[in-house]
Amino acid sequence: MADQILIIDDEPAIAQTLKPVLGAQHYSVTTAASAAEALRRARQTAYDVALLDLGLPDADGKEIIANLRAFNCRSIIVLSARHQETEKVAALDGGADDYLNKPFNVDELLARIRAALRRSQSAAPAQSFRSRELKVDFATHRVQFMDEDVKLSPKEFALLEALCRHAGQVVTRRQLLLAGWNDPAADGQNLRTYITLLRQKLEVDPSEPRLIVTETGVGYRLMATLES
C-alpha cells in the first residue's frame, strides 16, 4: 500500500503543487487547510508522514503536534516560513521529527520524507547503519569511513549513533546531549568539541562539513544517504 502523506497548510498553492509532485512518487496524498480539518483526518487515517505548516489560520501548528501523534501519525515534518530557530526547536522538542524552511527545494522535501519513512517504518531498532561513505555497527562499535576503520571514543560513538539512527533528519542539541551525557542541560561546549572531533575523523574537509552538517541554532544532521 502506498505511504499516506497528510499536507497541513492553508496556502492552496502549496497543496496544489505538492499533490502532483508527491503523487508522481507514488505517495497517497491528502490535504487539510486548517488544524481542525487535519485532526479530523488524522482521527480517521494513520498517516505515515504529516507535513505541517506552523502558521495555520485556526491554531498554532505547534499545538496540534501532540494530537497528531496521539492519532498514530508516525512522523511529522514541520514546514516553516518563520525562520525563528527557537520556534523550530520548540516544535522538535514538542514531538516533531524534522523541519524544512519555506521556500524549499522539492528534492530536499523528498529526501526528508524518505528519511522520515525509513525511521518510522523499521520494525526493530537497526543494528547497523550503511551509506556510501559510512558504515557503523551499533553492537560492535565498528566504524568505517571510505572503507577504512575509524577509531572513535565512547562519547564520539554515542553521538554518531544518535545521528545515524536519525540519518537525514535533524537531531537537536538537546537530543545529542541526552545521547552523549544523559543530561539535556549538559554543557553545549562539550558537544561542540565532540562534533568537531567527529568531523576531523569523518569529513573530507572538516572546515566545510558535508556529512555532519550544522542546523544553526537547532542541532546537527547526518547527510549520508543510505545504500539501497
Next chain:
Amino acid sequence: MSNRVIPTKRLSRAWKRSRASVILFFIAVSVASYAAHATERPITAALVYLIGVMVIGATRGLRAGLIAGIVASLVYSGIIRNPGLQDSDVSLEFYVPLFGFNFAALLSGTLAGRLKDRAELAEEARRQLDLLLEFSSKLQKAVRIEDIAQALHVTLSDHVIRYYIAPYVDDNMEEPSRSGLQRVVDMAMAADPDAPKTGRRFTVQDVDLPAFVDLLSMAVDRCGLLENRAEMQARQQSEDLKTTILSSLSHDLRTPIAAIAASATGLKRFSDDMPVETRTEMLEVIEHQCARLDQFTAKLLSFGRLQGGVAAAQMEPADVTELLGKALASARATGPDHVISKDWPSQPVIVMANPAMLEQVLFNILENAFSYTAPGCEILIRVTADSGDANIVIRDNGRGVSGESIDHIFEPFFRSPHSKHTNGQGLGLFIAKGFVEAFGGTIAGRSPHAGGPGLEITITLPLSQQIGEIEVDG
C-alpha cells in the same frame, strides 16, 4: 543666601585659633607700650599701641580692629597714662592727647579692619568667579546629563554637593528644572569615588550657590534639548530608512517577479513551439529568480530583527569556524568557480552571538565578495583568536571600492559604482554591521592594496569566556 551657609564649624575653629594669637599679640603690644611709657617715652608708647591696633585691624578685619581700638584706648588711658587713675590732677594737657590717642586708635582700627574685610570679600568673589569659570568650561563639553554629573563630581567634594548643592536645589529650584538638577546631583554623588577631583581646592566659601546652581540648571536644560534633538534625528533617520526600503522593495521585488512571470507565461503559452533548451533556460530563470527573492526576504527579515534589537536572551556561545563553514557552503552556490583560501583553526572559536544572525553576517560578506569578483578569483578567509578577540578577515581581489566610497560600504543601499549589473540590494553589509555591533563587536572595510583592487572586511568579536577545560574521553 550664600551668607546663610558660609559660617561653618571649620570657619569658627580657625577663628578661635586666630583669636588666641590676636590676644597674645595685643598683650605683647601693651607690655611694649607700658615699657616705653615707663622709660619716659610717651610718644613711642602711643605709637607702639597705634601700630598694634592697625596691625590687628589689617589682619583680622573690622570687628577685631574696633575691639582692639577700644581696649587699647581703655588700657592706655586707664593703666599706661594714668595707672590706677589715682592722679586727680587732671588738666586739659592731660586730656587732649589722651582723647587724641583714643580717637586715633579707634579710627586706625576701624579703617584697617574695613580695608581687610574688603580685601577678603574681593578675594572670596575672585575665588567664586574662578570656580564658576572652571565649572562652566567643564560644562561646555557636556552633551549628556552624565557628563554634567561627572563635571560636578570632579569639581566639588561630595560633602559640598550633598550638604549645600542638593538642599539648595530642593528648596529653591522649581519644576521642571528641579527634577533634572536632582538627577544630576544624585548621579554626581553616586559617581565613582576614585575619579580624580580636580576641584578639591574649592571650599564651601568659594561656591556662589545661586550662580552655581543657575549654571548647572542651564547646562541641564541644554542637554535636555540636545537629547531631544538626537532622538528626533534618530527617529527621522529610521523613518527615512524605512521609506528607502519600501521604495527599493518595488525594484528588488518586482524585477525578479517580472522575470518569473514572463518565463511562466511564456512557457504556458508557447512551450510547444520552443526547443527543449529554451524551456530549460526559462525554468532556470524561474528557479534563479526565486532564489534571489528568497535571499532578499531573508535580508528583510534580518533587517526587521535588527530594528527590533538583539536581546541578550537571543545570544549564546557560537562557533565562528562552524558558522563560516555553513555560510561558505551556502555562498558557494552563488559562485561555484571561485577559489577559496581557508585559514582558520580546527578547534572551535567561540563568541557570544546569535548563531543564525552571525551566519547571516558571514554569508552576506561572502556573498558580497563572490558577487564582486570574477569566477576563478581568489577569496581569502582567515580566522584568528588572540588577546580575547576573534578576528575574521574576508578578502577578495575583485573590483574593489574606490577611496572615498570605502567609508560608505556599510551604509544601507550603498552600491559601489561598479555594481550596476550585480544583483545586490545594498543591504548585506549594512545588516552585517548592525548584527556585529549588536554582538559587541566591530566591523571595518579597507582596500588591501591602497586604491587598487579588492576589498578586505575584518570582523572583531569578543571571545566567549571559556567554560573550563573540556574533558575528552578515550
